[in-house]
Amino acid sequence: MEPLKVGLIGLGTVASGVASVLNKNQVDITRRITRTPIIEKVFVRTLERDNPYQLNLTTNIDEIIHNHDIDIVIELIGGIEPALTYIKTALANGKSVITANKELIAIHGNELLQLAADNDVFLRFEASVAGGIPILKVLREGLAANSIDSVMGIINGTSNYILTEMSDKGADFAECLKEAQALGYAEADPTFDIKGIDAAHKLTILASSAFGIPLDFKALHIEGIDTITKEDIKISHQEGFAIKHLGIARHSEQGVELRVQPTLVPLTHAFANVNGVLNGLFIQGNAVGEQFLSGRGAGSEATASAIIADLIEIIHNEKAQYSAPALGYKVNNLSPLPILPKPAFSSNYYLSFKYLENTDTQAVSMQLESLASKTLNAPFEIKLYKENQRVIILCEKTIEESVEKLLNNAMLIEGIEETKLIRIEKF
Numbered sequence: 001m002e003p004l005k006v007g008l009i010g011l012g013t014v015a016s017g018v019a020s021v022l023n024k025n026q027v028d029i030t031r032r033i034t035r036t037p038i039i040e041k042v043f044v045r046t047l048e049r050d051n052p053y054q055l056n057l058t059t060n061i062d063e064i065i066h067n068h069d070i071d072i073v074i075e076l077i078g079g080i081e082p083a084l085t086y087i088k089t090a091l092a093n094g095k096s097v098i099t100a101n102k103e104l105i106a107i108h109g110n111e112l113l114q115l116a117a118d119n120d121v122f123l124r125f126e127a128s129v130a131g132g133i134p135i136l137k138v139l140r141e142g143l144a145a146n147s148i149d150s151v152m153g154i155i156n157g158t159s160n161y162i163l164t165e166m167s168d169k170g171a172d173f174a175e176c177l178k179e180a181q182a183l184g185y186a187e188a189d190p191t192f193d194i195k196g197i198d199a200a201h202k203l204t205i206l207a208s209s210a211f212g213i214p215l216d217f218k219a220l221h222i223e224g225i226d227t228i229t230k231e232d233i234k235i236s237h238q239e240g241f242a243i244k245h246l247g248i249a250r251h252s253e254q255g256v257e258l259r260v261q262p263t264l265v266p267l268t269h270a271f272a273n274v275n276g277v278l279n280g281l282f283i284q285g286n287a288v289g290e291q292f293l294s295g296r297g298a299g300s301e302a303t304a305s306a307i308i309a310d311l312i313e314i315i316h317n318e319k320a321q322y323s324a325p326a327l328g329y330k331v332n333n334l335s336p337l338p339i340l341p342k343p344a345f346s347s348n349y350y351l352s353f354k355y356l357e358n359t360d361t362q363a364v365s366m367q368l369e370s371l372a373s374k375t376l377n378a379p380f381e382i383k384l385y386k387e388n389q390r391v392i393i394l395c396e397k398t399i400e401e402s403v404e405k406l407l408n409n410a411m412l413i414e415g416i417e418e419t420k421l422i423r424i425e426k427f
């Protein structure tokens with residue numbers, strides 16, 4: 001059989017990993033497929049650069065996306081433009097496309113999936129969620145017999161690294177962010193990671209794949225880790241919880257909850273042991289029950305592993321009559337579900353009330369307890385952490401509207417300086 005000719009767009013961290021893994025695993029990969037993939041050409045901005053795999057470089061994008069000799073395009077430059085135009089052109093020209101670009105898929109994925117279907121080609125993006133962990137394939141194929149109740153994940157390695165360091169060293173957020181940047185685990189501009197935006201792009205894709213709903217990034221509620229303090233981590237730990245940044249997509253009778261947020265998880269749950277830059281995913285299917293996956297959510301070769309798996313799948317399906325679309329549902333069979341607004345969220349809660357020095361702590365506690373009994377509509381425990389100048393309320397499952405009422409009214413109590421809500425997942 002003729003080799004399958006691949007055009008790479010970009011030659012950064014992940015693209016170099018693709019070249020490296022194809023090279024070192026050539027024998028194993030070839031044994032699995034009928035056509036051997038070869039990197040025919042790579043689009044780069046300049047030819048004056050390292051080229052350890054001696055790839056055929058070009059600065060003319062048309063030599064990839066308009067080249068009849070190229071069968072499959074792998075986009076690895078990231079961001080919206082020019083990646084969007086390049087991918088659209090490649091699909092329209094009848095080439096299958098693989099990308100790791102979560103931002104692009106979360107925001108423009110519906111349109112691109114339709115374009116791929118219209119042109120009878122594949123669009124695959126396994127590497128866009130949780131790097132090397134094949135979660136989309138698991139949802140699309142392995143769990144295809146299930147109705148998925150929920151999928152949750154630690155899906156941003158940078159946030160997980162920072163929270164792990166804060167917890168291990170009892171250090172501040174700012175200090176750990178600086179260290180992550182020095183080690184290359186956080187970008188110079190860390191906004192997408194620490195504000196939860198990167199995780200939200202990934203959860204958008206996960207939710208579509210889990211529930212068969214269109215990609216809808218705007219529907220998500222997004223919170224980052226930048227509001228978490230070392231005191232929150234210490235107190236949570238004393239109460240039996242770790243703080244993790246989770247993406248949560250949950251299907252209930254009322255609709256779908258889609259949120260990325262710092263979350264208290266029991267120290268005994270598998271999530272609490274996913275540390276450093278690792279990712280973890282927890283899925284509940286109505287036939288299979290609970291499943292947990294963890295591993296490298298980023299990195300050159302780990303991410304390349306997911307990209308090459310997409311490549312192999314495309315080769316396998318080339319001649320097939322039917323192959324499952326990327327999200328596992330037929331493009332014209334995605335159906336919207338009601339996305340619940342924040343006041344309708346239902347969760348357990350950790351509520352923290354910081355008070356000023358020299359406050360009458362007994363008086364503040366009593367007022368908070370009385371307010372909580374009137375507003376929360378759920379059992380709760382109230383605790384005083386004098387050394388941290390905080391009153392903590394741990395509340396059983398209730399709707400967020402009640403909790404918001406409590407937090408707003410608590411600010412009127414004399415001596416209360418700051419309130420904070422962190423949701424708890426008890427599993």
Ligand SMILES: NC(=O)c1ccc[n+]([C@@H]2O[C@H](COP(=O)([O-])OP(=O)(O)OC[C@H]3O[C@@H](n4cnc5c(N)ncnc54)[C@H](OP(=O)(O)O)[C@@H]3O)[C@@H](O)[C@H]2O)c1
Nearest residue numbers: 010011012013014015045076077078100101131298299303
């Ligand atoms: N790194 C990971 O572990 C990881 C994991 C999962 C997903 N991803 C996704 O994979 C994609 C690539 O990430 P990466 O880490 O490999 O990024 P990277 O190391 O920054 O590489 C990006 C490459 O794209 C090139 N590039 C950027 N803009 C370009 C443009 N307008 N025209 C031509 N070339 C352009 C850069 O060229 P120069 O060399 O000239 O700057 C660089 O070679 C992103 O979508 C990212 O979100 C990455």
